[in-house]
Amino acid sequence: MAGISSGPVVAGRRSRRRVTTGCLLLLMVPAALLAYFWYAAWHADRVNERREEAAAASVLAQARRASDGTVRALSASRSTAPDALVGVIRRHTHAPVIAYDPEHGTYTATAAFSSDHDEKGVLLGAGPVRTERCFTLTFARKAPATTWTAKRAERDDSACRSGRLIDFDVTLARKRLANMTGQVTPAEAARVLDPAHRKRPYSVTKVGRSGDADVITVLVRESVGGAAVQQCYAFTRGRGTDAAPVTAVPVATC
Known part of the structure; x- marks a missing residue:
């Protein structure tokens, strides 16, 4: 009789264990999803940060190449006419504004350089992002020689607007x-x-x-x-x- 009466009790315990196990599984699913999205967001932030750093480095390299190339072209030019020298600076910097200071004999080009990269999203790709920086590139002849020097300075974007x-x-x-x-x-x-x-x-x-x-x-x-x-x-x-x-x-x- 004892074995017969214990049957419903054992069955109830098994049923409760199954319910408990099911509840734990149901709780584990959202916890796992939450952990996954947290990691995905953390990983996307790290990837985007590296891409932004690479884009910023690319922009700086562009400004450096533009100034260095302009210095070489100016030093190789035999012209002393301001209009001709402004043309040389324009060809190498693509700056829309080039100020000439006749008192000091300097030329200052204000130009923006940019680099595009793809931003990583958590679920879908976030799309392209442009990193842009504004620079002034000031060129001066190194007297009494014919070589030129350049000075680069990053400016606020308002300087390029x-x-x-x-x-x-x-x-x-x-x-x-x-x-x-x-x-x-x-x-x-x-x-x-x-x-x-x-x-x-x-x-x-x-x-x-x-x-x-x-x-x-x-x-x-x-x-x-x-x-x-x-x-x-x-x-x-x-x-x-x-x-x-x-x-x-x-x-x-x-």
Whole structure:
């Protein structure tokens, strides 16, 4: 009789153990998922941090190569004309703004350098991210020799904002000047650059000739956060129906 009466008790205990085991399993699943997501988030942060560091190092390397390449090109150049030297700096730095200081004989290019990388997400890829830094590259001739030196300085991004606007203005001006018809005069160039009289940031300073092309010199101004920046550009526009697109290069003075 004792063995028979113990049957329901044993069965109840087994049932309770199964319930307990099931509850533990149910509790372990969210705990495991939580641990997995914590690790995945930690790992993604570490990967993104390494990628950001690599991107920042790439940006610094770009600025260094640009300044070093410009120094070599300036030292190899035999020209002493400020406009020609500004052109050399432009070709190697792609800076939209290059300030010339005639008193000290220095040229300062303000340019942004960037590097793209993919950001890692926990579940899905977070997509591309751009790391960008603003630099001033100041070039000076080492007297009395013909070699040049460069000084790099990282700046706040605000130093490059006006330059980005000037770059946009120059691109727009190229398109508008390419569509000019008739005689090229300062008044006509000014009208084409500001057809709606909205006081666009263009001041046409002179119009000249260079071979079979018209050269229109324009002072481009922009202001961001109260800081005004200006740069002279020479726009070259070929004559004839098969003329090449309008080119634009920064020059030292207008």
